[in-house]
Structures are given as C-alpha cells and as structure tokens.
Amino acid sequence: MKHVTRIQDLGPEGVEAVLSQAAAWKLKDPGHIFPGKLLGMVFFNPSLRTRTSFEAVMLRAGGHAIVLDVGSGVWKLEDRPGAVMNADRAEHIKEASPVLSRFVDMLGIRTFSQGGGDEEDEADPVINAFRKWATVPVVSMESAREHPCQGLADALTLRETFGTTKKLPVTLTWAPHIKPLPKAVPNSFLLSAAAAGCEVRVAHPPGFDLHPAVRAEAEAYAKATGGSITYTHDQDEALVGSRAVYAKSWGPTAQTASTPTDVAALLASYSGWMPTRRHMGKAAKDAAFLHCLPVRRNVEVADEVLDHASSRVVDEAGNRYHVQRALLAWMRGG
Structure with a gap:
C-alpha cells in the first residue's frame, strides 16, 4: 500500500x-x-x-x-x-x-x-x-x-515550458501578504524542484527560513539529481538569469516574530518584495512566472506580472x- x-x-x-x-x-x-x-x-x-x-x-x-x-x-x-x-x-x-x-x-x-x-x-x-x-x-x-500535488504540478509546468528541468535555474522568492501563511507550498516547490534536478535559488528576508529538515531533504535530492540549492536574502541577486520565478508568501519563524503585532509589522516592512515587471526584468528573457494560486493581486504579486504573457499560473493550476x-x-x- x-x-x-x-x-x-x-x-x-x-x-x-x-x-x-x-x-x-x-x-x-x-x-x-x-x-x-x-x-x-x-x-x-x-x-x-x-x-x-x-x-x-x-x-x-x-x-x-x-x-x-x-x-x-x-x-x-x-x-x-x-x-x-x-x-x-x-x-x-x-x-x-x-x-x-x-x-x-x-x-x-x-x-x-x-x-x-x-x-x-x-x-x-x-x-x-x-x-x-x-x-x-x-x-x-x-x-x-x-503540498506534494502542487509541487508536482509546478515541476510538470517547468518541464512543459522549457523541455527539461535538469540544471534549470529557478528562483523561489518570498512575497508579501496581509498575514503569515504556512510553508507547505514553498516547501513542496523546493523539494520537487530539487528532485527534478533544478538549480534552485531561494530568496527570503532574514528570519523567514524554511525548516532545517526540509532544507536537508532538498539538499539530498539535489545531490542525487545533479541539481543545486542556494539561499540568499538578496532577492535581486537570486533573480538574475533565472528561467522561472516562483513567488509565494510564508510566515516568519517563531523566533523572528512571536506576536500578531510583531508579525504584521514585519510583513509590512518587506512590501518591496512583491514581484513586479522590474523584478522579472532581472531574470532571463524567456523567464516564466509561477504561483500556486490563490493570489492576492497587488499585495503578493503585481497585476503586471500575473497578466503578462510570461505568467504560467493558469497552466500550472491546470496541471x-x-x-x-x-x-x-x-x-x-x-
């Protein structure tokens, strides 16, 4: 079974x-x-x-x-x-x-x-x-x-868009939100992309680290598939040359912000992380944009990104x- x-x-x-x-x-x-x-x-x-x-x-x-x-x-x-x-x-x-x-x-x-x-x-x-x-x-x-089914749909979308996921440079970037969200989706994108052999760059503000066990598991998959994983607090650095940009909000660690007031203030302080066409302009010319949906437009992701021809969010959902x-x-x- x-x-x-x-x-x-x-x-x-x-x-x-x-x-x-x-x-x-x-x-x-x-x-x-x-x-x-x-x-x-x-x-x-x-x-x-x-x-x-x-x-x-x-x-x-x-x-x-x-x-x-x-x-x-x-x-x-x-x-x-x-x-x-x-x-x-x-x-x-x-x-x-x-x-x-x-x-x-x-x-x-x-x-x-x-x-x-x-x-x-x-x-x-x-x-x-x-x-x-x-x-x-x-x-x-x-x-x-x-959210393994979402991670698999993400990987299939990458494969369909680029022909292969092996050595494909992709960026998982944190995005703002009105409230702290769970880490299930970013965890699954990281794990699925690593299992598919991608070169994954993870960008998030300080204090928004993914769980060490998830990171260790992803590292093991990347080692087995010839992929790689890097982490940075510099969103622009992570976007340069990336073929796919995956945006998702998630909450801080309890050590970073423990009260609702602290969390709200922290989230608001990083509003500049919302993906716009300026951000996408730093990625590769043929870069695709992905998001699991639902998405809060102009809070988590700008209209100009979601409505652009490079957006794959509907294909991704269909997969x-x-x-x-x-x-x-x-x-x-x-």
Missing part, C-alpha cells in the same frame, strides 16, 4: 515516474483507469483547485469522489493521542480513518497548519494520524508540512489534474 503525503514518499525516481506518466496521458487520455473506484476527500480547510481537480480525475476516469467537510456536516475530528475529548471534537481520527477506509478505495486529506509553529508543522500531526490508521492509500491534498491522475495511478500500482 502506497501513501503519498510528502515528496519523500516518491523520491526523485517516483517524481520522474509521475511526471512522465502525467505528460504522456496529457497527450493521450488513458480512459477509465479507476472504474468503480471511490476517493474519499476529507477537507479541514477550503479548496478550489484541489477539490475540483481531484473530483474531475475520478469522474473522468470512471470512478467517483465523496467530499467530506470537517465541522460542516461531518464531526470535528481529534488527532491528539491520549486526548481527553471533552471539547468540540466529537470523533477521533483513530476511528474515523479506518472507518472511512471500509467505504472507499483511497483517502485524500486537506489539513493546513494549525498555527502551532514550525516544529508542529514538521510533525504534521493530522495527516500522519490518518496515514497511521488508514487501511487504504492516503494522498495529501495539502498538509501542514507539504494539477494531470499530475494527480498519474499520482493516484502510481499509488495503486499503475
């Missing part, structure tokens, strides 16, 4: 297999590859692309998706081992996960960071509880640590369907 709740479940070989299959099936539809199969989708948080793309995959492949919204028609779920359940969480994942496994063939879980800090996000308690107690394959639809179809097939041994 194969779970995919993090890029580590695939490794560079698995990433390559999924991307190759996704590209092939994008050219020639495989038809009903999941006949009569059911995907149970458990959402702790909202979704647009993730829900729609997974449902489309199952329906077009001859299966069906069942959507469950936690706390809205479904009991609030407890994940903590040994919890005294005397609050509003009426059911434990220890029962919910194996019970759902009796009804469906695969489980998808979407559960954002609960704001407990970098170490809690690294532990990824909710999705790991589902993974521990499920008796069917579990796929991440984004969790506290990672969610293709990588997820290939990923579910890979998990089922296809």
Whole structure:
C-alpha cells in the first residue's frame, strides 16, 4: 500500500515516474483507469483547485469522489493521542480513518497548519494520524508540512515550458501578504524542484527560513539529481538569469516574530518584495512566472506580472489534474 503525503514518499525516481506518466496521458487520455473506484476527500480547510481537480480525475476516469467537510456536516475530528475529548471534537481520527477506509478505495486529506509553529508543522500531526490508521492509500491534498500535488504540478509546468528541468535555474522568492501563511507550498516547490534536478535559488528576508529538515531533504535530492540549492536574502541577486520565478508568501519563524503585532509589522516592512515587471526584468528573457494560486493581486504579486504573457499560473493550476491522475495511478500500482 502506497501513501503519498510528502515528496519523500516518491523520491526523485517516483517524481520522474509521475511526471512522465502525467505528460504522456496529457497527450493521450488513458480512459477509465479507476472504474468503480471511490476517493474519499476529507477537507479541514477550503479548496478550489484541489477539490475540483481531484473530483474531475475520478469522474473522468470512471470512478467517483465523496467530499467530506470537517465541522460542516461531518464531526470535528481529534488527532491528539491520549486526548481527553471533552471539547468540540466529537470523533477521533483513530476511528474515523479506518472507518472511512471500509467505504472507499483511497483517502485524500486537506489539513493546513494549525498555527502551532514550525516544529508542529514538521510533525504534521493530522495527516500522519490518518496515514497511521488508514487501511487504504492516503494522498495529501495539502498538509501542514507539504503540498506534494502542487509541487508536482509546478515541476510538470517547468518541464512543459522549457523541455527539461535538469540544471534549470529557478528562483523561489518570498512575497508579501496581509498575514503569515504556512510553508507547505514553498516547501513542496523546493523539494520537487530539487528532485527534478533544478538549480534552485531561494530568496527570503532574514528570519523567514524554511525548516532545517526540509532544507536537508532538498539538499539530498539535489545531490542525487545533479541539481543545486542556494539561499540568499538578496532577492535581486537570486533573480538574475533565472528561467522561472516562483513567488509565494510564508510566515516568519517563531523566533523572528512571536506576536500578531510583531508579525504584521514585519510583513509590512518587506512590501518591496512583491514581484513586479522590474523584478522579472532581472531574470532571463524567456523567464516564466509561477504561483500556486490563490493570489492576492497587488499585495503578493503585481497585476503586471500575473497578466503578462510570461505568467504560467493558469497552466500550472491546470496541471494539477494531470499530475494527480498519474499520482493516484502510481499509488495503486499503475
């Protein structure tokens, strides 16, 4: 039984297999590859692309998706081992996960960071509880640590745009926001790009470091694939000559800013990091712009970047369907 709740479940070989299959099936539809199969989708948080793309995959492949919204028609779920359940969480994942496994063939879980800090996000308690107690394959639809399906879609978009990802110089740049966001998406872009052999430059202000475990994992992938990773606090330096610019906001470490007031002030102080055409002008002439969406226009990214011909954000979102179809097939041994 194969779970995919993090890029580590695939490794560079698995990433390559999924991307190759996704590209092939994008050219020639495989038809009903999941006949009569059911995907149970458990959402702790909202979704647009993730829900729609997974449902489309199952329906077009001859299966069906069942959507469950936690706390809205479904009991609030407890994940903590040994919890005294005397609050509003009426059911434990220890029962919910194996019970759902009796009804469906695969489980998808979407559960954002609960704001407990970098170490809690690294532990990824909710999705790991589902993974521990499920008796069917579990796929991440984004969790506290990672968003592997987004990372795979990013890598497929790079491959389609440039023909290869090997030695491709790409920049992951921090961007401003009105609030601190989780690190799942930047983590997954870094891990997927490294697993695909890119030369990744990561640019962020001081105090916005990604978790050391994520960085170490990415370094291992880069070493295995011939890629590289560099980190800098100089956004312009990271953009020079880059073939792709990936912008995403994420929050500071707890050591950098611990109160909401401190965090808000810190985020506001780096408004100049919002990508504009001036920034894109420092990258290669054929540079593509990527973002996972949703995006706050003119806060996180300027209109002139999102609306430019170099923007690949819609293609990138469309590729969610293709990588997820290939990923579910890979998990089922296809």
